Amino acid sequence: MTSMSTTTTAASGTATALAREFAAVLPETCVITDEVGLRSYECDGLTGFRQVPAVVVLPRDTEEVAACVRICARHRVPFVARGAGTGLSGGALPVVDGVVISLQKLRRILEIDVENRRAVLEPGVFNLDISRAAGPHGLYYAPDPSSQQVCTIGGNVAENSGGAHCLKYGFTTNHVLEMEVVLADGSVVTLGGPTAEQAGPDLRGVFLGSEGTLGICTKVTVRLLRKPEAVRTVLADFPSVEAAGETVGAIVDAAIVPAAVEMMDSLAMEAAEAAVGAGYTVESPSALIIELDGPAEECDEQFAEITRICEEHGSTRIHVADSADERARVWKGRKAAFAAVGRISPDYIVQDGVVPRTRLAEVLAQIATMGSEVGLRVANVFHAGDGNLHPLVLYSESAGEHDKAEDLSSRIAELCVELGGSLSGEHGIGADKACSMGRMFTDDDLAVMQRVRTGFDAAGLCNPGKIFPTPRLCGERPGPFRPHPLEEAGVISRL
């Protein structure tokens, strides 16, 4: 965590007036205006970006969300929706003098429709709780971000979140049927429908992954899948990151679609092993977690094939996780890896980029070189199957390495674009990578996106400053205080 944050120099009069109006539609305990409370909301999972909001509100149902948004609209005050605040791109970073609308009081599972394999949820429901509720019926919710125990379905909708098993099952957008959305003027609309195929333009698809810039989702209907008959989880060690990368290519070339193919390097394994004790070979330069699921016969056949491919590529150890317990441990280690890196480094930035699968080995080699050039360690843990990288840049805030790390992290994302990939696989652009959007899209592309956005929110009140590059954000970003060079030189002074 980092030091001093910017405090609001807000027209506190406006904040008071707003708070009074919120208090008329919400119970007193659901409106936060004290400094300590407000500062608790100044950042999400990306702590390098901080901004204290003017007011935080915690509505309890759609009506209350809509009422809060109407108040914001009337005062032309920007607002940011927030789930569990675990995002890694600063998507829930508050706006100067703006309002944070927390959806953590909308946490009911409204319906598990076993027959039609659907669940109706409020946005604050934790991702894992959907599968927990559906489990007794032999069903589960497929997208499984690493933070699934805490990230919310509303946040998943905003970021179009992925996860290890998206290789076979697709992202959030492939699993959301219908949404109830509060638009920027406070009106409530329904996007999509109860069945997968709807007529007309796919507004549901437009909203998914819009990072809170088009409105606030207050209800979601998701698809549930039947639990597979068999699951096989293999842990394969490799003598180099390149060998593991090539193995991934060979598996895909063999026309096998595993449920998941994850890669971890030794740094990431060291951290995860310390946290969970999953049974990784920490000394191994890299390892793949390969999971197969489906009918038992198919799994067995593919398992034999995959073992052969791993051996051909020089795998030093192939271990099958036998029991459900051991499988759970292997995954727990993988999913805890980001946060576990906190054990081996005081601070870190999680990057999220995509490269074509064929260039995995190449990009990993380049990242290693870039890291050693600036003297920072980079750990790798990622969804290898779809080329979605998560390099973790390790640094020390107190040693003054923040800027260097931030710069390296941005350059890694931009490298992904140069290699024909994408700036973000699943964490979103948020505040973090808005400035890099120009590397991936032309001005025309961005202008079209803006027109879509203003079609939903003409006044630009929904989560402004995210996704799209703005001069303010790219010029100066909220973060550790630094004196102006002229100030340091004694030429000017602060009052």
Place this chain on the structure above:
Amino acid sequence: MTSTPTTGPAGPGPDFTSQRGENAPAPERTDALAAASHGSFDDHHPPARELLDDCVHCGFCLPTCPTYALWGEEMDSPRGRIYLMEMAEKGEIPLEGAFTTHIDRCLGCMACVTACPSGVQYDRLLEATRPQIERHVPRSRADRLFREAIFTLFPYRRRLRAASLGGALYQKLRPKRMDALLAKLPKRFERLVAMESLLPPVSVRDAFARTPAVTPARTTSEHPARRGRVGMLTGCVQDVFFHQVNLATTRVLAAEGYDVVAPREQACCGALGLHAGREEESIRRAKELIAVFEQADVDVIAVNVAGCGSSMKEYGELLADDPAWKDRAEEFSAKVRDVSEVLADALAESRAPRHRVDATVVYHDACHLGHAQKIRQQPRDVLRSVPGVELVELPEAEICCGSAGIYNMLQPEAAGDLGRRKADNIRGTGADLLVTANPGCLLQIRKYLEGDLPMLHPIQLVDASIRGVRPPGM
């Protein structure tokens, strides 16, 4: 600038005689210095910078935090509380006010420690923060009196016994209309009402009975040798309100071949005070208990109360500053085991045959056993050693029942919501019996289960099985 020599409360050497009450003047705070180093905290063990830095703000702790589960507010989550500690440590916010409110609302259940992938030691952060609040934040008169009342009653067996007499009489004479009358009391009496409702059915005979000072190991021709000499903590609340649990513990340990020693001179272990930030008091009690058990010359100290065991295992850290006591405390802590640990070790060569008890049993992990001591498997293994027992798991097992030491008396509203939630989850399992290894949990859950299920300490079930009798209440 001159510096004040020592700001810590205790000088070196034994300190049995320290008479300073909890409300005595706080250690001198050299404000200029403190501001430079620890912000709003004084420099006697403030939450350590390195421990605060361990938090990476990932949020994995949120779903298991009881107050976050209730309210969904960032300030009342582990991540949020660490953020507040960090702000206070930088001197950006004062201890008085919102900071104290949110730290007071923490149950100290340590579910977040279990959930944290980064290895944040929230337990140590909280234990460093609470005494700072006790030293520097003046409490309202009513709050102060209520807390004092708790700490003048609960840690003292004799006073508890006297109170239990009154309690037994009260329960006999309690008018039927009492609930209605209590419900009418203004909100400012809610803590007293909460205290009243936790009062268990008291047996005067149990309350005044004593755990035998020595229970010799049961040896047979087959097992002529004793396994060892176990010292036993009898506890304060445990011995008065759950005396049968202590008796069951001595019987089971003896049956498994241990000599059991329960020194008469032992008093409260200080856990209740330690978890509430009453550092001095708990240090004094820790020293007393160490001295008592040194005299007893035992191999292992067995504890059947999760909260006490957890504190006793930390005496080494609690007394780390005191050169005269550091080693003695570490030696003591190294001997402390939860009774389920002792029994699980003995299972491989169990000497006491179990009789069948047909029951579907739900085991509730007490926070200070599961989260604080990471003891989850041993009690389950011990319960499974009873033929006929089918163990079922509890949904939301990681979330506290709301007891949390004295929390259910200090924060009755939140504790009530958590108690009802736990009771609903327990009923949902369809079990015939609830077992849990902490008197606080038993009192709290009993209140919300409203007699739907019999409740026991695991050792009572094992005891009944060894003796071939029906478990109490079943």
